[in-house]
Amino acid sequence: YELLKHAEATLGSGNLRQAVMLPEGEDLNEWIAVNTVDFFNQINMLYGTITEFCTEASCPVMSAGPRYEYHWADGTNIKKPIKCSAPKYIDYLMTWVQDQLDDETLFPSKIGVPFPKNFMSVAKTILKRLFRVYAHIYHQHFDSVMQLQEEAHLNTSFKHFIFFVQEFNLIDRRELAPLQELIEKLGSKDR
Numbered sequence: 260y261e262l263l264k265h266a267e268a269t270l271g272s273g274n275l276r277q278a279v280m281l282p283e284g285e286d287l288n289e290w291i292a293v294n295t296v297d298f299f300n301q302i303n304m305l306y307g308t309i310t311e312f313c314t315e316a317s318c319p320v321m322s323a324g325p326r327y328e329y330h331w332a333d334g335t336n337i338k339k340p341i342k343c344s345a346p347k348y349i350d351y352l353m354t355w356v357q358d359q360l361d362d363e364t365l366f367p368s369k370i371g372v373p374f375p376k377n378f379m380s381v382a383k384t385i386l387k388r389l390f391r392v393y394a395h396i397y398h399q400h401f402d403s404v405m406q407l408q409e410e411a412h413l414n415t416s417f418k419h420f421i422f423f424v425q426e427f428n429l430i431d432r433r434e435l436a437p438l439q440e441l442i443e444k445l446g447s448k449d450r
């Protein structure tokens with residue numbers, strides 16, 4: 260498992276466990292909103308560095324290794340899941356996330372405007388879907404990431420992401436299965 264060896268080599272220790280905790284006096288929704296936006300931007304940038312390698316030909320289906328395949332549905336515009344290439348799926352996914360982040364009723368930009376009651380469930384769906392982009396990059400494009408010497412960057416970003424979702428229990432364990440081994444490795448280093 261090449262990527263685990265690499266993860267181990269490039270992940271600094273740092274105190275990420277502490278960094279993801281809710282700062283004193285901070286509103287939980289606000290904290291989750293800020294971090295969700297940050298992860299979206301990080302993933303956008305990371306995927307941006309390998310888009311030329313993620314094509315209709317290289318990735319005709321959205322997968323995370325041989326055992327996991329994803330079909331796109333957003334629940335509103337596309338209700339029946341459609342099987343599509345990874346670049347198309349990720350385009351749908353990132354556009355959908357951007358739309359949620361831009362929705363003032365979900366992510367109010369003005370201070371003092373309350374978050375909606377369903378905020379946490381929307382945030383969970385966003386993070387669950389963003390995870391799939393990491394999973395696709397790790398499983399299908401880690402060689403390109405290494406060629407670009409972006410692996411430390413990817414690992415740090417993913418570790419931060421995982422520690423964050425673990426801290427607040429934001430993604431179901433079964434959704435994390437495609438990268439379970441890597442996740443266990445990341446966790447064990449800081450405990």
Ligand SMILES: [Zn+2]
Pocket residue numbers: 312313314317318345346395399400
């Ligand atoms: Zn791909």
